[in-house]
Amino acid sequence: MTESSNNKIAIVGNPNAGKSTVFNLLTGSNQVVGNWPGVTVERKEGKFVYGGIKNNIIDLPGIYSLSANSIDEKIARNFIVKDNPDLIVVVVDAVNLERNLYLVTQILELNRNVIIALNMMDSAESIGLEIDQNKLENILNIRIIPMVANRGKGIEELKKAIMEYNGKFHDEFDIFKNDRINNDIKEIENLINPYIKNFPPRFAALRILEEDTDFLGLIIDKDIFKDIEQIKLDVENKIGEEIDTYIAEHRYGYIHGLYEECVEETIDINKRITLSDKIDKVLINRILGIPIFLFFLWLTFESVFKIGNPIAGVIDTVFGFLGDKSGILLAAIGSPEWIISLFKDGIIAGVGSVLVFFPNIFIMFLIFATLEDSGYMARAAFVMDKFMHKIGLHGKSFIPLILGFGCNVPAIMATRTLENDKDRIITILINPLMSCSARLPIYLMITGIFFKSNQGAIVFSLYLFGVILAVVLGRLFKTLFFRHKAVPLIMELPPYRLPSLRTVFQGAWNRSKLFIKKAGTIIFTGVVIIWLLSYLPVGVSYAGEGSLISYIGKFIAPIFTPAGYGFWQASVALLFGVVAKEIVVGAFGTLFGGTDNLGHILPQYFTALSAYSFMLMSLIYFPCIATIGVIKQEAGIKWALFVVVYSILLAYIVSILFYQIGNLFI
Amino acid sequence: MVPLSFAGIGEYTIKSVRGGRGMRRRLISMGINEGDKIRIIKPAPGPIIIAKNNIRIGIGFRMAKRIFVI
Numbered sequence: 001m002t003e004s005s006n007n008k009i010a011i012v013g014n015p016n017a018g019k020s021t022v023f024n025l026l027t028g029s030n031q032v033v034g035n036w037p038g039v040t041v042e043r044k045e046g047k048f049v050y051g052g053i054k055n056n057i058i059d060l061p062g063i064y065s066l067s068a069n070s071i072d073e074k075i076a077r078n079f080i081v082k083d084n085p086d087l088i089v090v091v092v093d094a095v096n097l098e099r100n101l102y103l104v105t106q107i108l109e110l111n112r113n114v115i116i117a118l119n120m121m122d123s124a125e126s127i128g129l130e131i132d133q134n135k136l137e138n139i140l141n142i143r144i145i146p147m148v149a150n151r152g153k154g155i156e157e158l159k160k161a162i163m164e165y166n167g168k169f170h171d172e173f174d175i176f177k178n179d180r181i182n183n184d185i186k187e188i189e190n191l192i193n194p195y196i197k198n199f200p201p202r203f204a205a206l207r208i209l210e211e212d213t214d215f216l217g218l219i220i221d222k223d224i225f226k227d228i229e230q231i232k233l234d235v236e237n238k239i240g241e242e243i244d245t246y247i248a249e250h251r252y253g254y255i256h257g258l259y260e261e262c263v264e265e266t267i268d269i270n271k272r273i274t275l276s277d278k279i280d281k282v283l284i285n286r287i288l289g290i291p292i293f294l295f296f297l298w299l300t301f302e303s304v305f306k307i308g309n310p311i312a313g314v315i316d317t318v319f320g321f322l323g324d325k326s327g328i329l330l331a332a333i334g335s336p337e338w339i340i341s342l343f344k345d346g347i348i349a350g351v352g353s354v355l356v357f358f359p360n361i362f363i364m365f366l367i368f369a370t371l372e373d374s375g376y377m378a379r380a381a382f383v384m385d386k387f388m389h390k391i392g393l394h395g396k397s398f399i400p401l402i403l404g405f406g407c408n409v410p411a412i413m414a415t416r417t418l419e420n421d422k423d424r425i426i427t428i429l430i431n432p433l434m435s436c437s438a439r440l441p442i443y444l445m446i447t448g449i450f451f452k453s454n455q456g457a458i459v460f461s462l463y464l465f466g467v468i469l470a471v472v473l474g475r476l477f478k479t480l481f482f483r484h485k486a487v488p489l490i491m492e493l494p495p496y497r498l499p500s501l502r503t504v505f506q507g508a509w510n511r512s513k514l515f516i517k518k519a520g521t522i523i524f525t526g527v528v529i530i531w532l533l534s535y536l537p538v539g540v541s542y543a544g545e546g547s548l549i550s551y552i553g554k555f556i557a558p559i560f561t562p563a564g565y566g567f568w569q570a571s572v573a574l575l576f577g578v579v580a581k582e583i584v585v586g587a588f589g590t591l592f593g594g595t596d597n598l599g600h601i602l603p604q605y606f607t608a609l610s611a612y613s614f615m616l617m618s619l620i621y622f623p624c625i626a627t628i629g630v631i632k633q634e635a636g637i638k639w640a641l642f643v644v645v646y647s648i649l650l651a652y653i654v655s656i657l658f659y660q661i662g663n664l665f666i
Numbered sequence: 667m668v669p670l671s672f673a674g675i676g677e678y679t680i681k682s683v684r685g686g687r688g689m690r691r692r693l694i695s696m697g698i699n700e701g702d703k704i705r706i707i708k709p710a711p712g713p714i715i716i717a718k719n720n721i722r723i724g725i726g727f728r729m730a731k732r733i734f735v736i
Contacts, residue, residue: 096697244691277717280715381724492721492724
């Protein structure tokens with residue numbers, strides 16, 4: 001690549017081949033990487049500057065072939081085919097070279113500029129694969145750069161190769177030129193030639209013969225499917241099998257020959273039982289699988305408390321100190337009373353009460369990132385497959401649900417990997433019931449006051465309750481709106497690996513820094529508005545009777561009396577929590593003067609029963625504006641509104657039922 | 667010939683895939699073809715895990731019923 005600075009470089013490859021890792025190395029960014037298929041579900045763009053020349057790098061979701069099944073795959077496929085990237089870097093997993101070459105051959109048929117980043121060379125070596133890179137380069141006639149991307153190896157060579165790329169198309173790549181259906185392919189080429197949009201005729205003809213029906217519109221202007229059908233029938237008669245199978249066989253035949261030529265297996269890998277396989281015998285075990293999964297979940301919460309709480313306590317003390325000192329300091333320099341109140345009651349008490357929980361949230365993300373990077377994520381999908389079938393979904397839908405424990409927004413995006421659109425909608429609709437990290441501060445604040453002795457168990461019960469509700473509703477939505485058969489599950493299981501410390505910390509930081517960012521933006525704004533409404537009208541006692549906020553709260557509060565928390569402060573918290581759930585905590589902090597005071601003030605308003613009822617409400621009602629926004633983007637306005645309505649109604653009903661029934665027993 | 671869903675741990679050859687086109691194409695692109703030698707690492711009940719070289723693929727029970735091995 002030389003003078004132009006608007007080069008478009010696409011990074012493609014099989015799922016889990018390390019595309020995002022290569023992307024991060026090239027662009028210096030920190031996109032989320034993970035050890036399971038489906039981490040990247042949208043195109044991510046970045047810049048890569050080398051010797052003063054800027055290049056646009058596009059990281060794409062993983063694909064096994066140019067035939068796309070799900071939305072994420074279509075995003076990748078359409079970009080390669082329609083957006084005319086100047087250079088395609090195919091990241092190839094050296095360990096599974098043969099399978100990866102399937103995609104490579106299809107891409108080479110496009111006659112575009114291609115470089116192969118042959119990744120995971122260390123793993124390939126360790127299992128006794130000797131890859132003759134020069135031979136492979138010569139036969140395919142493209143540059144191949146060996147890499148160990150997760151250790152940064154080979155990146156300089158790849159950068160150089162990209163910059164040195166001379167822009168010359170490789171020779172026409174054609175594995176069918178000596179085949180007995182060569183003339184039939186030609187016939188189709190001639191037929192479609194006048195209608196193809198910017199594609200090599202052979203490429204287009206092969207896609208058609210590979211039965212890539214939804215692809216036709218992308219490559220051909222006119223519907224000439226009927227004429228093609230006749231040729232296909234003729235060929236199938238001649239070869240005695242279905243044409244797409246024949247082509248796949250031929251493709252693999254070619255690849256196998258190539259593989260034999262260039263790779264030496266020093267160990268019989270097909271007989272090898274790996275450590276991964278042994279671990280799987282336990283983790284995916286029919287009887288142990290689900291208990292182990294639940295154990296991991298329980299362990300997560302235990303660590304969140306046992307490790308997080310002491311650190312959170314320190315931060316709490318610091319905020320308390322800051323609150324006192326800032327008040328004194330501001331008074332000393334003669335600040336007006338309202339500025340002192342804004343800092344002390346608004347910002348420090350409000351934002352501070354949310355930020356206190358940063359250690360807990362960071363630890364949770366740390367554990368999630370560890371599970372993701374270890375390769376367990378894909379297994380969880382399998383373990384839960386049978387369970388998920390009970391709600392008419394399959395295991396793959398479980399991954400977006402687990403991701404929902406982090407944040408519902410990326411979790412809903414992750415449904416793009418689901419092949420069936422109805423499955424996808426159901427998975428989106430129930431996702432907000434997964435307790436995201438924004439609900440965690442609410443649980444932590446309340447359990448820390450009302451359920452001190454069994455905090456872990458109580459929080460765990462809320463997470464579990466959300467999951468159970470999701471299952472019940474999933475079943476219900478399926479019977480109500482989508483009567484369809486579940487799509488069969490097929491998913492690659494990446495080998496387990498020791499999570500890399502860097503990846504895990506980076507992943508946890510990427511996610512928890514959003515929490516800090518939120519604290520400085522949305523939560524800050526919400527809290528300042530609550531403060532202002534508590535301060536006005538001037539002269540009223542702060543957040544007391546007669547303040548504007550008390551009128552707003554009192555207007556709503558009676559609705560919540562049957563649920564056990566009919567005091568106006570709770571209504572204010574829930575009202576502002578619509579924007580982001582952390583604000584629920586921020587609101588209590590602002591209204592009651594910081595976390596220091598919550599411990600003795602809240603018990604005057606809540607009982608343990610009504611406090612739990614309030615947590616149920618916080619779990620279920622209106623997820624947050626961002627989540628509704630992403631549901632609208634992924635499923636349409638109709639479903640977004642549906643989620644708004646059902647979540648509010650359900651939350652109200654569940655909360656009241658819980659409180660009223662609980663009252664009978666207490 | 668037995669469906670994958672009823673085969674025990676061991677080595678097999680895939681004889682036929684009696685699924686729709688989409689399912690067959692999916693398996694092919696993931697590196698699983700008719701005629702391939704595979705191993706069953708985890709048999710039914712529940713999802714089945716098969717191995718071909720270094721590839722490990724999990725297949726749901728209902729889908730496994732339509733893949734015949736010998």
